[in-house]
Amino acid sequence: MDGIRITQGTFSYLPDLTDEExxxxxxxxxxxxxxxSIEYTDDPHPRNVYWELWGMPxxxxxxxxAALAEVRRCRQALPDHYIRVSLYDPSLTRMTTALxxxxxxxxxxxxxxxxxxxxxxxxxxxxxxxxxxxxxxGDRYPEAERGRGAP
Amino acid sequence: MPEDxxxxxxxxxxxxxxxxxxxxxxxxLVALHEVKRRIxxxxxxxxxxxxxxxxxxxxxxxxxxxxxxxxxxxxxTTVARRMGEILHALGYLRKGHLVTASRDDLVGQxxxxxxxxxxxxxxxxxxxxxFIDEAYHIxxxxxxxDYGQETVEILLETMEDHRADLVVIxxxxxxxMDRLFSEVPGLSSRIAHHLDFPxxxxxxxxxxxxxxxxxxxxxLSPAAEExxxxxxxxxIRQPRFANGRSVRNALDRARMRHAARLYEALRDGxxxxxxxxxxxxxxxILASRVFTGGAYAGVxxxxxx
Numbered sequence: 001m002d003g004i005r006i007t008q009g010t011f012s013y014l015p016d017l018t019d020e021e022x023x024x025x026x027x028x029x030x031x032x033x034x035x036x037s038i039e040y041t042d043d044p045h046p047r048n049v050y051w052e053l054w055g056m057p058x059x060x061x062x063x064x065x066a067a068l069a070e071v072r073r074c075r076q077a078l079p080d081h082y083i084r085v086s087l088y089d090p091s092l093t094r095m096t097t098a099l100x101x102x103x104x105x106x107x108x109x110x111x112x113x114x115x116x117x118x119x120x121x122x123x124x125x126x127x128x129x130x131x132x133x134x135x136x137x138g139d140r141y142p143e144a145e146r147g148r149g150a151p
Numbered sequence: 152m153p154e155d156x157x158x159x160x161x162x163x164x165x166x167x168x169x170x171x172x173x174x175x176x177x178x179x180l181v182a183l184h185e186v187k188r189r190i191x192x193x194x195x196x197x198x199x200x201x202x203x204x205x206x207x208x209x210x211x212x213x214x215x216x217x218x219x220x221x222x223x224x225x226x227x228t229t230v231a232r233r234m235g236e237i238l239h240a241l242g243y244l245r246k247g248h249l250v251t252a253s254r255d256d257l258v259g260q261x262x263x264x265x266x267x268x269x270x271x272x273x274x275x276x277x278x279x280x281x282f283i284d285e286a287y288h289i290x291x292x293x294x295x296x297d298y299g300q301e302t303v304e305i306l307l308e309t310m311e312d313h314r315a316d317l318v319v320i321x322x323x324x325x326x327x328m329d330r331l332f333s334e335v336p337g338l339s340s341r342i343a344h345h346l347d348f349p350x351x352x353x354x355x356x357x358x359x360x361x362x363x364x365x366x367x368x369x370x371l372s373p374a375a376e377e378x379x380x381x382x383x384x385x386x387i388r389q390p391r392f393a394n395g396r397s398v399r400n401a402l403d404r405a406r407m408r409h410a411a412r413l414y415e416a417l418r419d420g421x422x423x424x425x426x427x428x429x430x431x432x433x434x435x436i437l438a439s440r441v442f443t444g445g446a447y448a449g450v451x452x453x454x455x456x
Contacts, residue, residue, distance in 0.1 A: 055267060056269075056271070058271075058274055059316045061274055061275060061277070061278065062276075062278045063246055063277035063279070063316065063317075065245075065277050065313070066273070066274035066275070066277035066278070068311070069205025069277075076160055078224070084442065
């Protein structure tokens with residue numbers, strides 16, 4: 001059974017970006033002197049904004065291949081995680097994430113369950129629950145074959 | 152493709168741009184004939200490689216990591232910077248910028264500090280040239296608690312895996328670089344080009360001085376040139392002579408004396424002509440302590456004064 005392919009960040013409704021496309025996007029950011037960081041998580045909930053940093057953010061890069069090499073290293077180390085690239089625009093008045101996209105996802109994404117909670121007066125509160133989150137952190141996509149791009 | 156398929160010379164002479172860079176190299180750098188010849192050869196190889204690729208002849212991109220050996224001030228950093236520009240013009244490097252690093256930038260202070268530090272420098276250098284000055288300091292044999300080893304391993308790995316992404320140039324004194332190569336097997340074999348930078352001769356140093364002066368819109372009067380030659384003759388024999396760098400320092404000091412002399416005149420109410428403001432005279436040079444017993448006699452530490 002296929003799960004739900006999560007769609008977070010830019011380009012997420014497109015097919016997964018190839019490495020060349022990832023490098024081209026990073027190059028676009030570097031031209032504008034944006035800082036590159038790589039983040040990962042295994043909690044796919046859309047409201048989970050606190051992904052973990054892979055290494056330090058990378059400032060002063062000239063060449064996107066440097067960042068791409070880090071993406072590859074991250075994939076190799078964490079094939080069962082979501083990995084995204086964030087490009088941060090430090091220019092005065094903007095100072096925020098300018099572009100953020102997923103560059104790696106676990107091979108199988110089981111998706112989400114909709115929970116209904118009955119309140120008083122027959123009100124219903126809805127909440128999303130990721131099936132993956134039933135398992136402990138760090139062990140959430142275990143039986144998945146190794147992800148895309150990982151050796 | 153047939154054997155007599157041809158490459159259009161115009162196309163190959165994206166070489167036009169290359170010629171410009173090479174000509175600039177010839178023009179801007181004094182002497183260093185051997186170095187210039189090697190750079191020409193490298194440029195030729197890359198241009199021909201490109202022609203071959205046009206005709207579908209596969210060629211592995213050549214290894215271009217280099218080692219520059221020579222005494223201080225012989226132009227290693229300058230050439231490294233030029234090398235980046237040339238390789239960029241030839242399409243070998245994507246950016247061609249120069250990142251200079253020394254032991255402090257690469258080797259960490261505690262366990263786990265070194266790898267991220269080294270990797271960060273390498274990342275910044277990607278697409279360009281990583282210039283490691285006094286590279287032999289990185290590796291300190293006989294001290295197993297030194298983290299230099301780790302840096303060397305990462306460097307070796309990078310030089311192999313990212314051959315097309317960056318060019319590593321190691322620089323330092325000849326003897327010490329040889330020692331490093333004998334201690335780190337696998338380093339020497341990953342470096343394709345060993346360039347030796349000889350010391351400059353007197354005439355060449357004078358030419359360097361002329362150009363440096365001209366760059367800052369100064370001029371040495373003929374008598375001052377004579378004086379400068381005498382200065383160099385003395386200075387070369389004294390300790391810590393650093394070729395081009397010493398020339399620059401000497402020139403800076405001459406400028407200072409020149410300014411002091413003119414300032415005196417100004418205070419005496421004299422008007423200064425443009426010629427005076429531009430021309431360095433012999434007395435600005437002859438006042439140097441190099442002539443009076445030597446500023447460097449018996450010094451052991453500290454900077455050049």
